[in-house]
Amino acid sequence: MDARTxxxxxxxxxxxxxxxxxxxxxEGVLSHIYETSFGSIxxxxxxxxxxxxxxxxxxPQDKRPDKKVYSITPAGRAALAAALQxxxxxxxxxxxxxxxxxxxxxxxxxxxxRLIDQRINWYRDTLARIDKCDTANWSASAQxxxxxxxxxxxxxxxxxxxxxxxxxxxxSPTDRxxxxxxxxx
Amino acid sequence: MDARTxxxxxxxxxxxxxxxxxxxxxEGVLSHIYETSFGSIxxxxxxxxxxxxxxxxxxPQDKRPDKKVYSITPAGRAALAAALQxxxxxxxxxxxxxxxxxxxxxxxxxxxxRLIDQRINWYRDTLARIDKCDTANWSASAQxxxxxxxxxxxxxxxxxxxxxxxxxxxxSPTDRxxxxxxxxx
DNA sequence: GGTTGCATGTAAATGGTTACATGATTGT
DNA sequence: ACAATCATGTAACCATTTACATGCAACC
Numbered sequence: 001m002d003a004r005t006x007x008x009x010x011x012x013x014x015x016x017x018x019x020x021x022x023x024x025x026x027e028g029v030l031s032h033i034y035e036t037s038f039g040s041i042x043x044x045x046x047x048x049x050x051x052x053x054x055x056x057x058x059x060p061q062d063k064r065p066d067k068k069v070y071s072i073t074p075a076g077r078a079a080l081a082a083a084l085q086x087x088x089x090x091x092x093x094x095x096x097x098x099x100x101x102x103x104x105x106x107x108x109x110x111x112x113x114r115l116i117d118q119r120i121n122w123y124r125d126t127l128a129r130i131d132k133c134d135t136a137n138w139s140a141s142a143q144x145x146x147x148x149x150x151x152x153x154x155x156x157x158x159x160x161x162x163x164x165x166x167x168x169x170x171x172s173p174t175d176r177x178x179x180x181x182x183x184x185x
Numbered sequence: 186m187d188a189r190t191x192x193x194x195x196x197x198x199x200x201x202x203x204x205x206x207x208x209x210x211x212e213g214v215l216s217h218i219y220e221t222s223f224g225s226i227x228x229x230x231x232x233x234x235x236x237x238x239x240x241x242x243x244x245p246q247d248k249r250p251d252k253k254v255y256s257i258t259p260a261g262r263a264a265l266a267a268a269l270q271x272x273x274x275x276x277x278x279x280x281x282x283x284x285x286x287x288x289x290x291x292x293x294x295x296x297x298x299r300l301i302d303q304r305i306n307w308y309r310d311t312l313a314r315i316d317k318c319d320t321a322n323w324s325a326s327a328q329x330x331x332x333x334x335x336x337x338x339x340x341x342x343x344x345x346x347x348x349x350x351x352x353x354x355x356x357s358p359t360d361r362x363x364x365x366x367x368x369x370x
Numbered sequence: 371g372g373t374t375g376c377a378t379g380t381a382a383a384t385g386g387t388t389a390c391a392t393g394a395t396t397g398t
Numbered sequence: 399a400c401a402a403t404c405a406t407g408t409a410a411c412c413a414t415t416t417a418c419a420t421g422c423a424a425c426c
Contacts, residue, residue, distance in 0.1 A: 001281050009288055019377055033283040040414055042379055065377050084292045088281030096186050096273030098218040103194055104326025106266045112326060115273065140355035141289025141297060148344050155340035159333050170325035204405055225386055227407055250405050
């Protein structure tokens with residue numbers, strides 16, 4: 001799924017500007033499954049218009065650049081439907097936090113603790129973002145999507161809260177001398 | 186975290202060849218948090234050696250290319266420790282499956298059902314990969330890492346199994362005429 | 371007076387994937 | 399006979415991120 005398809009998906013939910021699309025990936029429904037930057041959204045929208053998959057309506061605004069509101073076209077809908085029926089690529093996850101946790105014994109414990117605090121907060125924030133969505137009139141599969149997110153983030157937050165105490169027995173690398181060396185070899 | 190740091194992490198766990206490192210990200214401990222390809226691993230290992238963060242021992246093998254076994258150096262350990270203490274970048278997730286699920290009403294139901302079957306299997310497979318790891322002599326934080334993975338994937342699999350029936354009420358786009366149009370607008 | 375939010379865009383740089391190139395061994 | 403596993407590597411390609419460029423309004 002490239003940026004173009006992602007934008008089509010958001011436009012399928014309703015007309016939007018590039019700025020608004022970014023917000024959907026930042027604080028909206030899709031914030032926990034994809035991230036994007038302006039540098040990918042704006043070019044994607046231009047290509048969508050070029051290819052006839054979206055149209056753009058310029059809304060003049062006083063004292064601001066024109067707001068360009070994009071709408072999906074029938075061809076766009078067809079393209080989205082086709083993309084959705086492709087074999088999905090496996091999830092691509094890159095989690096610095098999890099990597100650090102795996103090697104947490106190489107890191108000062110207070111630092112690790114702080115990271116865990118932050119991660120729990122992030123789970124809670126994400127949960128709040130999901131709950132903020134008014135899913136009442138969503139399709140059944142979109143509700144399944146939202147519920148899955150809720151389930152996973154709740155489970156993760158609870159697990160960390162309930163199990164972080166396991167770190168207490170662990171020595172911090174600054175507590176001793178031959179730090180990393182003690183673990184491998 | 187770039188490919189170099191990821192390789193350092195694996196080497197910290199024990200000496201390995203490029204091929205073996207890839208397996209760690211494919212079927213090993215880190216399979217659910219990062220993915221890599223040979224095209225990123227081999228150049229990364231070369232740079233690690235150039236920078237003195239790893240050393241390479243060529244093990245001649247009969248009838249096969251020399252196996253190049255890499256070992257982390259003290260400088261490499263220091264570099265890894267430093268990288269682990271950087272502020273972690275937010276998780277970067279790209280999930281085609283979740284995106285498709287969000288727009289599942291645009292896809293024929295049998296197709297969606299198949300995807301869900303596959304996803305449950307993938308969760309189960311990942312769980313099996315995690316359980317296959319012998320975590321007994323892992324550090325506390327590595328065990329927390331493994332436990333978090335177990336928790337999250339278990340919760341996800343169970344959620345999908347228990348709630349997929351919600352899709353039953355949903356009409357498939359092939360069931361009716363104006364398909365996508367019914368949802369937006 | 372500084373930061374945040376609104377609003378769009380481009381260009382360079384980064385980084386990674388995909389595809390190619392090679393080849394023996396082992397299992398089906 | 400064919401596929402998979404072992405084993406390494408390069409180069410072209412691709413997408414995305416980052417940084418830059420601009421500027422007003424509202425809030426603190």
